[in-house]
Amino acid sequence: MVSTEARSISNRPSSDAIAQRILASAKDEFAQFGYEGARMQRVADRAGVPKPNIHYHYKSKRRLYLAVLETTIESWNRAFDDVDPEANPAEVLEAFIRDKLSQAQQDPAASRVFANEMIQGAPNLNTYLHTDMQAWLQTRTAVIRQWMDQNKMQKVDPERLIFLIWAATQHYADFQVQALALLNRAQFNEQVATETADFLVSFILRGCGLSSERTNT
Amino acid sequence: MVSTEARSISNRPSSDAIAQRILASAKDEFAQFGYEGARMQRVADRAGVPKPNIHYHYKSKRRLYLAVLETTIESWNRAFDDVDPEANPAEVLEAFIRDKLSQAQQDPAASRVFANEMIQGAPNLNTYLHTDMQAWLQTRTAVIRQWMDQNKMQKVDPERLIFLIWAATQHYADFQVQALALLNRAQFNEQVATETADFLVSFILRGCGLSSERTNT
């Protein structure tokens, strides 16, 4: 009786909370090892639940992975999302760069999940690449082209400009160990992030012909 | 007799040739799936040899992986290797960028193996990062700093400049599917490579204040 009473204070976390914890653990696992290298047992251990519990919430490893991919994509390009063509290119691009880098710092696992999927050949995101992502890119490049037509910035390939920003920012998530080792830093803290953001913003804006400073050649 | 004669023309490939073929197959496999996701059986199939043959040439999966890593690293930064500080920064950087991109196109697997190892946290290359690679980087950044002191180029963080070049070029190897999908191209051929190289060179040189063209702001 008493024991039952006591047990009844078990205060079991809500089913949703557990599903969330599993999803978060899965993100870390898939980020580090990729789909094929990920182990369900490790996901369970990270989440602190028995393995069969995962299969209650997610039908299979593949479904779990797809769920992770989905949440990852959702938070992908928050910024730069609705851009006013009348806005200042420099400000818009700066905001975009800083936001992407901030994401890379705050949630490197998301970036790595995506990187793994791409390296692997995007077996689960091929449609997405050719539909939603392409559409997203096209509206963005349209604005950039407009800016270039109005001589507001240097004429450059807009698609490749976006690629460069993606690559340069995600680098600090995906290759974090390398960057930290070579910069002789212990962790990717706020200071390193700020230094990096400042470098990227000023370098890329200069590349876009948007710098207030002039070159001294 | 006859059959023996006929068989003796079997012309079995040299042991070294097979070891090489295994290594090449392993590079592709590790590139696509990462260490934990790689399957010895698939390596064997790709190489066209029975699985035990792999274990004759490479003691274990780990040893095979280390061998792949080694050959990958060797071909890593061929270019930009001995730079004359008196040389023209623009020319040196352009050569470096074009070489890195050419590598990314010709051997994307190598880039992906390295990317996987970094994403995973560099469990096998941590020492390398803190020794050889750091040394390599330091001699390069020293030259760049010299150029900046002599006002030959814009003052920027040299380490992060190198990172940006690495990231921007390797992107076309690691994220090849994405780039091709978004550029609406079927394959990363010579034309795409040239367009990309031209973009990267002019954009990055402008970022370094090394462009002949002036901005029109």
Next chain:
DNA sequence: CACAGTCTTGACCAAATGGTCAAGACTATT
């Protein structure tokens, strides 16, 4: 408090995994 539905979990399974081994095939040397 009983009952039904939701959620959890220990015990288990078939298949796949990295790796072994001993028998055989090939090659160079004498």
Next chain:
DNA sequence: AATAGTCTTGACCATTTGGTCAAGACTGTG
């Protein structure tokens, strides 16, 4: 042509893998 050393391979093994299942625990509702 016999021999010794190198290389190849079919059959096999212990362990790990993703996944199942049925029994039980918990929770809300009448």
